[in-house]
Amino acid sequence: xxxxxxxxxxxxxxxxxxxxxxxxxxxxxxxxxxxxxxxxxxxxxxxxxxxxxxxxxxxxxxxxxxxxxxxxxxxxxxxxxxxxxxxxxxxxxxxxxxxxxxxxxxxxxxxxxxxxxxxxxxxxxxxxxxxxxxxxxxxxxxxxxxxxxxxxxxxxxxxxxxxxxxxxxxxxxxxxxxxxxxxxxxxxxxxxxxxxxxxxxxxxxxxxxxxxxxxxxxxxxxxxxxxxxxxxxxxxxxxxxxxxxxxxxxxxxxxxxxxxxxxxxxxxxxxxxxxxxxxxxxxxxxxxxxxxxxxxxxxxxxxxxxxxxxxxxxxxxxxxxxxxxxxxxxxxxxxxxxxxxxxxxxxxxxxxxxxxxxxxxxxxxxxxxxxxxxxxxxxxxx
Amino acid sequence: xxxxxxxxxxxxxxxxxxxxxxxxxxxxxxxxxxxxxxxxxxxxxxxxxxxxxxxxxxxxxxxxxxxxxxxxxxxxxxxxxxxxxxxxxxxxxxxxxxxxxxxxxxxxxxxxxxxxxxxxxxxxxxxxxxxxxxxxxxxxxxx
Numbered sequence: 001x002x003x004x005x006x007x008x009x010x011x012x013x014x015x016x017x018x019x020x021x022x023x024x025x026x027x028x029x030x031x032x033x034x035x036x037x038x039x040x041x042x043x044x045x046x047x048x049x050x051x052x053x054x055x056x057x058x059x060x061x062x063x064x065x066x067x068x069x070x071x072x073x074x075x076x077x078x079x080x081x082x083x084x085x086x087x088x089x090x091x092x093x094x095x096x097x098x099x100x101x102x103x104x105x106x107x108x109x110x111x112x113x114x115x116x117x118x119x120x121x122x123x124x125x126x127x128x129x130x131x132x133x134x135x136x137x138x139x140x141x142x143x144x145x146x147x148x149x150x151x152x153x154x155x156x157x158x159x160x161x162x163x164x165x166x167x168x169x170x171x172x173x174x175x176x177x178x179x180x181x182x183x184x185x186x187x188x189x190x191x192x193x194x195x196x197x198x199x200x201x202x203x204x205x206x207x208x209x210x211x212x213x214x215x216x217x218x219x220x221x222x223x224x225x226x227x228x229x230x231x232x233x234x235x236x237x238x239x240x241x242x243x244x245x246x247x248x249x250x251x252x253x254x255x256x257x258x259x260x261x262x263x264x265x266x267x268x269x270x271x272x273x274x275x276x277x278x279x280x281x282x283x284x285x286x287x288x289x290x291x292x293x294x295x296x297x298x299x300x301x302x303x304x305x306x307x308x309x310x311x312x313x314x315x316x317x318x319x320x321x322x323x324x325x326x327x328x329x330x331x332x333x334x335x336x337x338x339x340x341x342x343x344x345x346x347x348x349x350x351x352x353x354x355x356x357x358x359x360x361x362x363x364x365x366x367x368x369x370x371x372x373x374x375x376x377x378x379x380x381x382x
Numbered sequence: 383x384x385x386x387x388x389x390x391x392x393x394x395x396x397x398x399x400x401x402x403x404x405x406x407x408x409x410x411x412x413x414x415x416x417x418x419x420x421x422x423x424x425x426x427x428x429x430x431x432x433x434x435x436x437x438x439x440x441x442x443x444x445x446x447x448x449x450x451x452x453x454x455x456x457x458x459x460x461x462x463x464x465x466x467x468x469x470x471x472x473x474x475x476x477x478x479x480x481x482x483x484x485x486x487x488x489x490x491x492x493x494x495x496x497x498x499x500x501x502x503x504x505x506x507x508x509x510x511x512x513x514x515x516x517x518x519x520x521x522x523x524x525x
Contacts, residue, residue, distance in 0.1 A: 207413075
């Protein structure tokens with residue numbers, strides 16, 4: 001299957017003999033499309049690529065016609081690969097997105113937001129050997145009716161655009177090495193390395209981080225929050241902590257502590273909201289919620305939620321994960337758990353209802369990790 | 383604007399930087415984090431979230447009257463701006479209420495406003511209340 005066509009223009013290519021360096025350009029182009037396809041799959045489905053996904057993408061050069069400067073690049077498709085015919089092929093979508101990126105740069109626009117900063121290292125290799133006056137013409141058609149011109153200036157502008165600092169959701173495990181209570185700052189030594197990351201925390205985490213700092217020979221913490229990355233995609237600092245798990249002598253400790261919070265809610269008397277409203281809570285229902293939180297943490301490594309009562313006598317659990325807000329609303333009258341997720345930046349949302357049977361903890365955890373994965377993929381410009 | 387709002391004669395607030403104050407019940411704060419319940423109208427509210435305009439009353443005075451004069455429970459005051467409210471397709475209306483138990487409450491009643499959640503689906507109410515509480519948490523308490 002013909003995937004695209006290259007035509008190389010410039011002094012070096014005038015003898016109708018192509019220098020071997022173009023192979024590294026084609027290799028770089030292939031890596032751009034492959035990695036962009038992986039990124040598209042993850043950001044659109046929230047899940048990892050299936051086994052063999054990367055290997056299913058193979059490009060080869062067709063035999064060049066005598067005297068031709070056109071280099072046709074073909075895609076080797078395995079039998080039964082139906083996504084291309086169905087128009088759902090992520091590699092074709094990635095190729096088209098990269099071509100749009102080139103077009104946008106030529107027109108003086110910003111890169112499409114779907115281009116991730118980590119693609120930079122592959123873009124750097126594409127056209128790296130181009131001299132002034134050299135051009136790579138790219139087209140999906142052999143007659144070059146729709147052609148994009150990639151030259152040193154387009155390459156330079158594209159790299160300038162893709163190399164920007166950004167923030168995104170991240171998870172970090174380590175030991176709290178220093179803590180400034182007056183400035184709400186801490187440093188974390190990342191597990192398995194000597195690398196230190198500085199972070200800022202809100203009042204909600206003051207107590208937990210103070211304990212983690214005092215007992216850092218015993219306590220490790222796993223922190224979830226917004227990280228600041230530099231233009232190269234390297235995490236430089238944690239701008240906020242959204243959730244935390246403590247690892248104390250190998251055992252998980254949930255923060256915020258659900259037992260204490262549930263005891264507080266259990267002590268609320270009828271009319272707790274404003275005198276006229278606010279139902280009491282049944283101990284049996286609160287036990288279900290307590291067990292749910294512990295199961296989520298111990299079996300599925302989901303960080304501890306914030307726990308809120310509702311005036312109707314139900315309980316809502318909430319997580320802030322990157323730009324997502326996740327809630328789990330227990331309704332014991334109809335024995336269901338309603339999960340509701342919203343991306344506060346674009347209002348995209350997902351809702352699911354689980355009946356309170358044997359599998360609902362695992363199912364909810366699955367949905368939680370899907371959202372967390374989406375949050376990690378989302379890069380926010382600083 | 384919905385028919386209900388038109389009929390009540392409430393006036394939409396358009397000053398984008400105006401902050402709407404929301405009294406936060408202590409049970410809806412855990413470890414300093416405000417839960418989304420705080421920005422969700424309760425059944426008794428008929429789809430209108432009760433707030434006060436910071437342009438007309440300070441957070442401190444609003445909190446004092448709300449707790450000491452009106453006798454309601456509030457731990458602190460949070461806020462969202464009109465532009466933030468509008469950015470998620472919600473509107474806020476000035477609707478000076480007249481149900482204060484004493485003239486001392488007039489200052490609070492005169493600053494009263496409502497964010498209209500009326501006619502929204504349950505899932506939209508949840509999404510928008512979560513977004514408002516995130517914005518309020520990011521802004522921090524106002525007292």
